Amino acid sequence: MGRIEYSAEIADLLGRVRRRPAAGWPWRPGESVPPGLPVKQSWGWLFAPDGRVLTLVNPKDGIVTLPGGSLEPEDAGDPGRALAREAGEEAQAVIGRPHYLGYLYDRIGSANGGHECARVRMTAALRAVGPTAPDPASGRHYRRLLVAPGLAVELLGWGEAGLRQARAAVASAVVRLGVPEAANETIEELPPGGGQVFPPGR
Structure with missing residues (x-):
């Protein structure tokens, strides 16, 4: 495998990455969420045409995430709608139609007041990004990186379970x-001014 290319500025950012401990939620690829199990969160593998995915880095604490978050009343229970909204708020991203991948079973229910819940994973085309701005819900101002899915798993700290999830996302x-x-192995930061990423049609 060749050397991964990135700028000195990105090297500085990656040097401050702090990985969260893996939660250990079981991954249910391709399975529908069972009736009665509430869906509380939706997160997305958002792909550029060259196979890289969008990852968000909080420069204040070094935490890396995929775009996504909790379902809100305006999402009407639709994980795809929640993902599109959260991607817009966190990354100023416009995405294509989301495709369901599966869910993580959160038996402890840390996102549901101590009751079991599902955390959905989806994939979609990353169409475009607007000018970078703070997330209106949290005030976090993320750096937006395109990275290969396997490297995203490493930055997220998700281990073997994360690799299985990434493989499902890539296959879809x-x-x-x-x-x-x-995927292209170059690590690239999306420009602060935004721009088109994925051509129309998918």
Whole structure:
């Protein structure tokens, strides 16, 4: 494997990354959320045409995340709508139609007041990003990086379970979005002014 390319500025940012401990929620790929199990969160693997995915880095604490978050009343229980809204708020991102991948079973229910719940994972095309801005809900001002899915798992600190999830996301994106199975390995920060990422059509 060749050397991963990135700028000195990105090297400084990556040097401050702090990985969260893995939560250990069981991954249920391709399974529908069972009736009666509430869906509390929706997060997305958002793909560029070259197979890289959008990751968000909080420069204040070094935590890396995928775009996504909790379902709100305006989402009307739709995880795809929640993902589109959260991607817009956190990353100023416009996405294509989300495709369901599966869910994580949170038996402890830390996102549901101590009651079990589901945390959905989806994939979608990253169409465009607007000018960078703070998340209106949290005030966090994320740095927006395009990275290969395997590297995203490493930055997220998700281990083997995260790799299984990434493989499911890549398999879906190859079929549905036409991205290459082997992603571009360059780490790139999206420009602060925004711009188009994925051409129209998918």
